[in-house]
Amino acid sequence: MYCGVKTAANPLTTAQRCGRLCVVAFCLFIAPSISAQTIDWRSNMTSLELEWTGSGDLTATSTGCIRSRRNGNRALDYGIMGIQSFGGDFLATRGSDSMLLELNFEGIALTDGGFTGTVFPGSTNCNSVTMDVRISESQLQNLPQGRYTTAGVGTYGRLIICATPASSTNCDISPREPFEDSDIEIAVTIPAYTRLFNVGDFKLPDYDGVAASVQQDMSFCVKSTSSSAGYRLTASSNTHHASANDFAISSAGETIPYTLLFDPSPDPANGNSLSSGVPVGPFTGSRQNQCGGGDNASMRVVVDGDDIRAASTGNYSGVITIKVEPN
16 A cells, blocks of 8 residues: 655635645555466375386386366466486386486476476366386396385475476475475386296207217306296207106108207306206396396307217207296
């Protein structure tokens, strides 16, 4: 409110105007413009409980619903901030191990403690929104088994998705800031799993007709994320010669048996003979992809010369299926 005094010559008569002033008092009332801004999550972002299958990126989508309005009946545009530690990466942790989370709100990448720079349209009702989560395979395959979570991580011990008017510059807790935040937990379980690397074909040399046998070696890597890095191995043949547990190659319905040796080292010279479909172990694998650059297991195929000479001429082949399981 502003009050003042106005003076002016009295316009009634000439005589009265001479030397006479009249005083007019006035007051001007100015009402402040009040704009009530409210943002609320009508439905919080859904928490995610994920499990990796052992290969590929891990992706998932969280959904929520935001109402953003001014004076109750006008839509209010808003901005979004992700908050965990106000800087750095979004993380899910297990002990001293951690994985980086890529978060995208409505297709826009989130950074920890910073606004996206994108203004999202408000709604007086409820806008359905999505947040996509991605964890890369390259991280997952190099982490030990267990459950990783965002709970207990960061400044507030939780992952927060904060919505605030587009004109605001922060999500600080203050009664004057009409922001609203949604807590979300993202948990990822890496199960115990095994993986083979560097497995190829056995390419036996042509038989010369006199050698006592022909053989071919193959070394490969076995990775295991079990607590002991242990694994069990089963080799199975698609062709058999005399029993369901032997290995054989075939041509035009004729079979030739062979011996398959396995050793949990890169050299199969001291390997033990396997039976088709019968598991062996436990053995100790590597926790690293590609075994850190070297192999840790091997096989040898040995075909006896007498069995070859007893067979008809032809090209013989077969398939070995190798299965490894955590132990």
